[in-house]
Amino acid sequence: MTSSTPRSPVRPVEVDRTSPVPLYYQVATRLQELIESGEIGVGARIENEVDLASRLGVSRPTTRRAIQYLVERGMLVRKRGVGTQVVHPKVRRPVELSSLYDDLVAGDRAPRTEVLDIRQMPASDAIAAALEIPAGTEVTWIERLRFAGGEPLALMHNAIPLDVLPLSKEDLAEHGLYELLRRAGHVPRIATQVIGARSATSSEARILDEKRGASLLTMTRTAWEAGGRALEYGSHVYRASRYSFELNLSAG
Amino acid sequence: MTSSTPRSPVRPVEVDRTSPVPLYYQVATRLQELIESGEIGVGARIENEVDLASRLGVSRPTTRRAIQYLVERGMLVRKRGVGTQVVHPKVRRPVELSSLYDDLVAGDRAPRTEVLDIRQMPASDAIAAALEIPAGTEVTWIERLRFAGGEPLALMHNAIPLDVLPLSKEDLAEHGLYELLRRAGHVPRIATQVIGARSATSSEARILDEKRGASLLTMTRTAWEAGGRALEYGSHVYRASRYSFELNLSAG
DNA sequence: GTCAATACTTTGTCATGACAAACTGAAGAA
DNA sequence: TTCTTCAGTTTGTCATGACAAAGTATTGAC
Incomplete structure (x- = not known):
């Protein structure tokens, strides 16, 4: 049995040498x-x-x-x-480096953000270690509640070095953190994430409109820009009943 | 202030043109x-x-x-x-496509596997959809309990098309699924994963030695080989108290 | 002194040519 | 038949040369 794989000669593809596109x-x-x-x-x-x-x-x-x-x-x-x-008719992108806000906008899920807290403070040891900066460096610490479709979805904590970007409550209410970073010329290029799960504390449950002890997805992330500078450290919890992470992997 | 970036001239690097290494x-x-x-x-x-x-x-x-x-x-x-x-002194590998077993071996955490169930059956609609194969195709369905350091860590369910690989209880007890696949010449190259969380059912809690309602990490995955053929579908639950996913991302 | 134009450095893109290595399939030998 | 050998196909690696584009530093004009 000869398994003659069909040969599809690519139809006339023309290249435009005047275009700036490579x-x-x-x-x-x-x-x-x-x-x-x-x-x-x-x-x-x-x-x-x-x-x-x-x-x-x-x-x-x-x-x-x-x-x-x-x-x-x-x-x-x-x-x-x-x-x-x-081997596959669709692009399988590697795991994308985007913010939850962008994802929700793309998915047409009407995101809204409530800034619960924003302040400047010296980085704690844990935050400094995560950002790979000296302890005590000034960072902006923010606590946000993210809604989608009118329901609370995630409680997010972030630390951003002060010299990366000054942040205001108004900006954060209307835009995603990554969008603000990009707009300021800081493009996140590399990140390490840890995804886990645990039960909600009573205060988390109250804020997220879940029962006490409900399962939450946790995600901590540190993101760096091209120059190697740490841009943000985040520690977030998501309602497991409403959210999950999707990944596409490919092994070389 | 001129920030003169230090210039490190690379020391004599010699290439070996007789070597088969590119x-x-x-x-x-x-x-x-x-x-x-x-x-x-x-x-x-x-x-x-x-x-x-x-x-x-x-x-x-x-x-x-x-x-x-x-x-x-x-x-x-x-x-x-x-x-x-x-920008970074260590290799940041993209998300690796390896099995839990391999990870545990690499981490020296003494993995052990107990095969709870193994049987051949026609694929259900859900499994067939995940594997992108016709419903009713014969698959091997396995249920395994994975231990690390003497403690239960994960309860794993997998479906593997029968024509990909015949599996025996003995093989699965001693080797990771991905190792067996690779050995049979099936190299997983692409996968889609969904990571979520939920509370343990009472039977899951009993098997995993957790309290009822404890948070579990869930992961479902479909993996394909280079030829585009689906190799396995897996639906696993991990004890959130003992396990988390670590990812390294990089954006083009 | 400050700003704009210019020269320089460095990576990005592209062409041409050549040989090597891996796989396939057919021809020939046992 | 069955195995081996060999030729053909296709991707993998590498060299050389050239110009373009983006950023930096210097120079010159005002």
Whole structure:
């Protein structure tokens, strides 16, 4: 039984050399469209690099880079001596580095934020350690209650070094923390998170409109920007009945 | 005040052209060692690509690839017109795709597995949907209790398509599921996970040696191999008092 | 002294060419 | 038939060369 994998010759993909968009990215985007639309089905092998490159009028390294881009996103798989195959029709992004607020906006869940507390104070040892800064450095400490669809969803505590960003209660009520960070030119690039669970204390239960002892998801996170500077430390609790974390992983 | 970033000229890095290890990987590994050992400190800029390449006797693309490798791992950051800077002394791996068993072995926590149930059955609608296979396809359904350090840690349910791997109770008692998959030539490459929390049912509490209503971490996962075939669906509960998930994220 | 224009440095993108390594499948030998 | 060998295909690695774009530092004008 010869399992002849269907060969889908990629239809005329044109590259625009006048565009400021890099060629490899143009090629990758076009390939992604063809795969997402189903014109190149799962299991199909795409044209080999050399032919594809010559037909598109670009060099092989450029083609390789485009394919590599999709391989890293989990859509394609390459095998030496065999070819490149479509394994998944959708982009599997790695775990995204975004704020809860952004996620809720994207999901159309009408987020609202109530700032319960905001103050400046020297970092405690625990916070300083998490942010990898000297103990006693001035940070802004905030406590926020996040609502979605009119219901409380999460109780969030954050520490942000004062020299990163001055924060006001008004800004925080209307925007997500990550949006404010980005707007100030601080782009979070690396983060470590720990996700756990525990039972709600009575005060947490009261604030979150849960019963005492209800299960909560806990998440602590430290985020750094490109320059290696710590941007924020967060310690949050989510109502497990209303929220869960979704992750897409891919192993090299 | 001129903040002159210290310039650490990389010491003689030699590449071995007789080795089967790719040159870019040799360079990356050597750089990584220098950074992890602290010889190139955090904040320091490394030599520019052109000089580094000529001094190592390799081409610039090879050097770039080595640097790119470390950028993707979160150790280095590049800026056009500026240079390449060390931002973190340790490798920040993306979320790893490994089994709990492997993690416990690596952490020296003496894992032990008790297979509570193992049977073959047609996939239910929910399982078939998760695995993206036709409903009714034969799967192996297993229920395992995982111990660490002599204490129960997690109650795990898995479904594995029968044509992926025949499983025996003995194998599962002595090896992690992912180890068995790998040994059979099925390498998990992509997975989607959902992490949540809830209170333990009375039977779960009894099995896990927790009080009734104790908080449990829940994780459901579907994993696919390179070819796009679904390998396993898992639905697990962990004692929140003994376990949490750690993630390292990096945003492009 | 302050600001704008210019030169320089460094990474980003792209082309061309070459050989190596892994896999497939067909032809040939036992 | 069954195994081995070999040729062909396809991706993996590497070199060389060139120009573009972004940021930094210097110079010069006012």
